[in-house]
Amino acid sequence: MSTSSPPSMVIVGAGHCGGRAAQALREFGWTGAIDLVGMERHAPYERPPLSKELLTGQKTTSACLLRSSQAMIDDGIRLHTHRVAAIDTQGRRVTLANGRVLPYLQLLLTTGGAARCLDIPGAELPEVLTLRTLDDALSLAPRLNAGRSLLVVGGGFIGLEVAASARHLGTRVTLVEGAVRLLGRTVPADLADRVLALHREQGVDMRLGVLPEQIEPCAQGGVRVRLSDGSVLEVDSVVVGIGMAPAVDLARAAGLAVAQGIVVDAGLRASVPGVFAAGDVAEFPSPLSGQPMRQETWFNAETQARVSARNMLGGNETCQQAPWFWSDQYDHQLQVCGEPALGCSSVCRDLGEGDHIVFYLDGQGQLVGMSAWGRAQRSAKEFKLARLLVERHVRADPQALADPAVKLKSLSAQSPVAA
Numbered sequence: 001m002s003t004s005s006p007p008s009m010v011i012v013g014a015g016h017c018g019g020r021a022a023q024a025l026r027e028f029g030w031t032g033a034i035d036l037v038g039m040e041r042h043a044p045y046e047r048p049p050l051s052k053e054l055l056t057g058q059k060t061t062s063a064c065l066l067r068s069s070q071a072m073i074d075d076g077i078r079l080h081t082h083r084v085a086a087i088d089t090q091g092r093r094v095t096l097a098n099g100r101v102l103p104y105l106q107l108l109l110t111t112g113g114a115a116r117c118l119d120i121p122g123a124e125l126p127e128v129l130t131l132r133t134l135d136d137a138l139s140l141a142p143r144l145n146a147g148r149s150l151l152v153v154g155g156g157f158i159g160l161e162v163a164a165s166a167r168h169l170g171t172r173v174t175l176v177e178g179a180v181r182l183l184g185r186t187v188p189a190d191l192a193d194r195v196l197a198l199h200r201e202q203g204v205d206m207r208l209g210v211l212p213e214q215i216e217p218c219a220q221g222g223v224r225v226r227l228s229d230g231s232v233l234e235v236d237s238v239v240v241g242i243g244m245a246p247a248v249d250l251a252r253a254a255g256l257a258v259a260q261g262i263v264v265d266a267g268l269r270a271s272v273p274g275v276f277a278a279g280d281v282a283e284f285p286s287p288l289s290g291q292p293m294r295q296e297t298w299f300n301a302e303t304q305a306r307v308s309a310r311n312m313l314g315g316n317e318t319c320q321q322a323p324w325f326w327s328d329q330y331d332h333q334l335q336v337c338g339e340p341a342l343g344c345s346s347v348c349r350d351l352g353e354g355d356h357i358v359f360y361l362d363g364q365g366q367l368v369g370m371s372a373w374g375r376a377q378r379s380a381k382e383f384k385l386a387r388l389l390v391e392r393h394v395r396a397d398p399q400a401l402a403d404p405a406v407k408l409k410s411l412s413a414q415s416p417v418a419a
């Protein structure tokens, strides 16, 4: 065990947010040592392709990497592929599972989370997979091709994207969702219905209000799944997409405040001096409502990496960006920006051929969110402008928002409201 290395900037979690934060520390002028510790065998990578282009073969493993290994080396970022076992906030040091001790000047926790598993008999069988890591995706990919069958458990983003990728490859797909609609409450019911219709059109056997109850191996290979409606399915593989659990155990054991995630202020400072948290694992105050929130999105990982890096270097930045995420399914894209739940009213802009944007306005008529669905190629420009309006908290006339003849760009120019 060695404690001889001088204190450095230590980042625990070498995923998207941790990798970007290390990069940002250099960009913002930090010339001292940076230790980036992650328990996966890979250098930091982006997760969105794992349920999309990596499964369909349109992207390679190396194309998913956040940066080239050379760029990390050039930046002098020391990557340790080990689990962090403990944090001592008094002594300002972390202990790796291999016994190595890293003293820190400032510590950033970007530990993300782990995929939730089913709690039913047979959930541990090798045919039952989850999808969170690159290795998960590499295990799943060879199971998706014509002639194979797949049961997707969960009608959230990851389950739906896996279903779309599997259909693209000719796999027979059944998707079960315990609720009576898809996508929880993250999008309006009408949009969820359109997503449902598209998957049915694409040949997915979509079953709502149904849960798996038991899984057992079939003698001839694959598994037999008993569902809550009494039906039985025989499939080659099962993918469970029922959300993720934030990785907070390390922080909790170190005495940091933890609620739905590691509790941080608007500058991503945790409850103990010298410790920050960012990305999927951080619970931070919403810039709009002040209410605690967690965001499991690519954009949040990107933006919080920069805010945390600035503040580790003594800055005083806060997270101000409106939340945003996208999901690609077939040739369609879904986008949500801002906080639709804060809206008192909504208005739909029909872009034709089923593509549309729903805007959400607060009591003052100010835009607080939007959700959009449509052909990625056809409607991307409108989606981008809609996002810009939400980011600027524009106060717009609902009739103008609804009227496709009124250019969104003109609304952006006319009526920005100070945030």
Ligand SMILES: Cc1cc2nc3c(=O)[nH]c(=O)nc-3n(C[C@H](O)[C@H](O)[C@H](O)COP(=O)(O)OP(=O)(O)OC[C@H]3O[C@@H](n4cnc5c(N)ncnc54)[C@H](O)[C@@H]3O)c2cc1C
Pocket: 012, 013, 014, 015, 016, 017, 018, 037, 038, 039, 040, 046, 047, 048, 049, 050, 051, 082, 083, 084, 085, 110, 111, 112, 113, 131, 132, 133, 158, 247, 250, 278, 279, 280, 281, 295, 296, 297, 298, 299, 301, 324, 325, 326, 327, 328
């Ligand atoms: C399949 C998939 C598809 C997605 N698609 C989209 C999309 O289309 N659009 C979108 O906006 N978002 C998408 N996301 C979400 C987005 O990828 C995440 O929000 C983002 O990866 C979060 O980054 P993070 O660094 O906070 O966490 P992660 O990327 O999860 O990184 C956390 C890292 O910390 C490591 N770690 C945890 N505990 C320890 C420990 N004790 N010691 C060492 N290391 C540890 C983990 O192994 C992991 O590598 C997707 C996510 C997944 C899984």
